[in-house]
Amino acid sequence: MNKETRMWVRRIIFLVLIIALGFAIYQATSKQTKKPQVGEEAPDFKLTTLDGKEVQLSEMRGKAVMLNFWGTWCPPCRTEMPAMQKIYEKYKSKGFEILAVNIAETDIAVSNFAHQYKLTFPIPMDRNKEVVRLYKIGPLPSSIFIDAQGKITQVIEGPLDTSQLELYVNQILPRK
Amino acid sequence: MIVQIIFKFSGRVEEEYGDIMKFRISQCLVLSLGGNGMIENTKCECGHNNPIGTILCEHCGKPLTEEMKEKKTIEREMRYEGTARRSQKQTKNWIDQIWSFFSSVKVAVILILITLVAAGIGTIFPQERLTGSSNPELFYKEKYGVWGEWYYQLGFSDMYNSWWFVTLIAMIGVSLVICSLDRVIPLYRALKNQTVVKSTDFILRQRISHQETIDQKEKEEKVQKLIEALKKRYYHIREEDGSILAEKGRISRWGPYINHIGLIIFLFGVLLRSLVPGWYLDQALYIREGDTVKVPEMPYYVKNERFKLETYQGEYAGVPKKYQTDAVLYQKDPSGKLVPVHKQSILVNHPLEYKDLLLYQMDFRVEPKAIKLKVVEKKTKKVLGQFAVNLREIKPDQVYRVADLEIRALEYYPDFALEDGRPITESQEPNRPAFIFEVKKKGQKQGEKSWVISGQNTDQLTPNNQYDIDLAGLEMAQSSGLMVRVDKSLPIIFVGGIICLIGLVMGFYWHHRRVWVRYQDGVLYLGAHTNKSWFSLRRELDQIAKQIGINLKLIQE
Known part of the structure; x- marks a missing residue:
């Protein structure tokens, strides 16, 4: 691997980790407060x-x-x-x-x-x-x-x- | 579960990186003290160009930093073959800085400790979802007082879902990935590109090293014997220009990283539970005998056909022996009709299994189901008969028949009270059921109104009535408490666990041993390194030396 590709590999690993982290935090914390909110579509029943x-x-x-x-x-x-x-x-x-x-x-x-x-x-x-x-x-x-x-x-x-x-x-x- | 992972993980960390921190600090000192001259000087005498931060020349193993040259042993530096790790790069942009932060084992240990302490605090009082309380704020205050209030206010009551706890776990995951990558890549490269001919500086600075003056002729013979002896002990031999590199058990070095891959898969499985809707479910469900209830968040309905509770006799009378729920699982067809899809008895440790759904026997409750009422003819004091009113299901104008009487329910208050002279109910629970019935003979146009209030004599309310309705008893119903469980992560967690174990086995049951031999100017140099159990390596080398007549005595007898 030359320097250029190595740098990109690192950036991609980083990006994936950050996205996974952000998404995990968002999901886990939004789940409990998933009360229907103003502006959202009312859940059907x-x-x-x-x-x-x-x-x-x-x-x-x-x-x-x-x-x-x-x-x-x-x-x-x-x-x-x-x-x-x-x-x-x-x-x-x-x-x-x-x-x-x-x-x-x-x-x-x-x-x-x-x-x-x-x-x-x-x-x-x-x-x-x-x-x-x-x-x-x-x-x-x-x-x-x-x-x-x-x-x-x-x-x-x-x-x-x-x-x-x-x-x-x-x-x-x-x-x- | 989380605590378990952490214990495992922290155990590994200490074992794997225990003293790396000291090394890192010492290295930092060298870098800052050494100044520019030293950092630029990464070209080894052997002509090899090393990346910045290299401690031991990648090619010949010669110590490169001033500090290393003064050291007697380079044992500690051998852990990662003295290679440059990304986290130790001098010039740092923001990506490097984040990388360095997470690649630090010190940071990892601190993260784990914080998580451990927090997880511990989370078990002081039960978590919100286990209390089953609809108003947790009040629940904690009433049950645990001031401590409970603070517990709730500080967010410990629903900690495992809180953003900061999830962040901690996620950071541990990131640290796990980066710590591993930061170490395993240079290590892999170093081991793959090892050269056979090492600098004598490198050989002599090994924890096990030996030099002996031998003449040329003798040397040929001894080296040949040495190779044979090492081969017999399953060493893999490489020869170059009369130098030897004997190596075995390199697999041992990958153990910790395989172990980490397992942990990462494990964590990923745990993470998926909260990431993917419908991936994970853990809820309690109470079903009365005979009732059909919808399974929360699933397209199924479950019927409790029969609940059986067996208790012990004799000394332990009353102690439950066996709980059993005969359950039928239904699914709605397009027209909305319930179609049975599965039938099974649920016992403790024998859950109902259908596709991804698991129903465990968890609890049972006895509740009043129906109230039994008797009708008395006032004049004769004769009991005309009984009827039962299902407390959860009373239709308006529901008619009960006793003898030739029609008894119509007019009003029902499950938890009777009077408010401004009006009957009201204080809750949904049938704590104090009250009824107004109309009693009339068949064919009669106008009946008489009759009050029934549990715990109260209502005769004086309607003194002119012909009939009296009195309490005759309660019909109790058993509710089976089931645990609804869906966990699609289980196979992932299982695979992660197995890989984790394989990593442990690789790390524990193999030893990575290397022996370097070089002959220069009439001196035979021998150095050896292992990643663990030095005594065993010393003994092995002593035995070999004895066989071939080298004056090596590593163990004092």
């Missing part, structure tokens, strides 16, 4: 709602979607429900949809709750907590706003009131 209908997130393209995770046992979830219902009624005709994913509860408990709060939006039942795991949901309630292109625009942990909901929903309403 398919669930059965309380009414027995199948919903798939990717079929909501073209609509503004609020993905909400909740449980009847979670007090802040109870407080935000009336606001969600109100906003739903107001914007439903303008291309807005709510998917209020219930986390592994019995049909009867959820059904009673929905009646009590007069909820009309679809309630997908995440019986095996698969979607919760997919979205790495921590505290409840958690809301994810998804625009008509399927991109995440907001990730909110904690209850929302009507004015906040107005703000976030107006950001993502499909333009006519």
Whole structure:
């Protein structure tokens, strides 16, 4: 090997090592924080709602979607429900949809709750907590706003009131 | 696992490079003290041009640096044949500097020590993923107090995935590669291009050396005998101009590097686990008897058909003897129907195996599955019958039948409490289940509402009811705890381990021995070198010398 080729061999070895190192660190550390982030495409899922209908997130393209995770046992979830219902009624005709994913509860408990709060939006039942795991949901309630292109625009942990909901929903309403 | 690698690795390092550091430091001193004159003077008396940083002439072995010339022995320098290593180059650009940093065994040892200490700290409290807690911040604080809080805050709770820990491991990997390359390439070149005729300076500075005045005639005969004797001991002989180079066991010198290649493959396998999605999975899964649950991150569903727990009798009564889960593995066909693909009983140490998926028996839990309720006719106090309510699955308007009664579930609160006079549930767990049922006779239009709250007498809530619903007991269900495991790295790790062992064997079971003989001006010069077990070489040479009548006595008796 002459000097020139040796130098290039060394550079290539170096480059490979540095790339491997960087990639390893990136992968290993990004894996745990792989919570869906703002700007990313919302991971797709398919669930059965309380009414027995199948919903798939990717079929909501073209609509503004609020993905909400909740449980009847979670007090802040109870407080935000009336606001969600109100906003739903107001914007439903303008291309807005709510998917209020219930986390592994019995049909009867959820059904009673929905009646009590007069909820009309679809309630997908995440019986095996698969979607919760997919979205790495921590505290409840958690809301994810998804625009008509399927991109995440907001990730909110904690209850929302009507004015906040107005703000976030107006950001993502499909333009006519 | 990581700790294991490091132990192995650190062991090797000490053994292989133990005193190299001293050598490096001394050499640096020489370079800085010697100044320019010395560095430029790399041309040996024999006419060979050596690269900068060479200690012993590549061609004739003559010591080149001033310091070496004064030394009595060059044993330490023989480790890498006195060649110039890249990390010791004088002028350094940034690539050379990084190279030098990682080629240092001192740096490698420090990296390993830091990693070892960190890995140790990581075992003080359980790691996040093992706690199964959804809120680790609170978990560590509540369970371990202030120490736990700090542990979490400092990032030790999920250390093996933290950027700095992975960086450390990756740096060890880089150091492993560079340390090896920096040494093995010059060493390989030096050994491949060895010359037979060595400078007498080189021979006499060997740890084993001997000179003896012999006349020409005697010399021919003795040298011939020496060659025969060495050949008998499996030395490979090269002759040139009456000089001899006898060598055996060179393979021993490659042992450490083969060992390192094994380690690098091993590390690469470990790295792949986090690099490639779906390459590695390690999760707990609890399945109640009769339930079918999706395997996380895999396209499979697993059904627990039956869980069996056998316990010992007599003295050790109650101690589990055998856990067994009869499992069926399903896959969804295009229409979404579950199709069984594999059926197997899972026992401890006998996991279910299907393609890359492994399901281990790990744990079991007993949980309330259903609550048994009895219906009593108030007037006659007669028990009309029982029904069971599955606590995890109650459909709205679910109807249970007892005698000629239809009992409809209206409301259910798994963890009952009152908030502002309204019934609510405090959690998802059936800690205090409460129900509202409607009880009516067949054909009856309007039934009566009946409350059931566990741990509370509800008679006074509905005093006019005909029927009373009371708790009759719990139906417990056994949940089998399975460990879901996918590890596509195993074959790579295995191969890496085997190569590592081969390297160890090469390094330990062979000795690299060389004997140089040169005759000059009526003097026979003999020098010998080995990379280990000098005593054995001395004994070998003594025996040979005795046979052929050379006045060599290396071992005092």
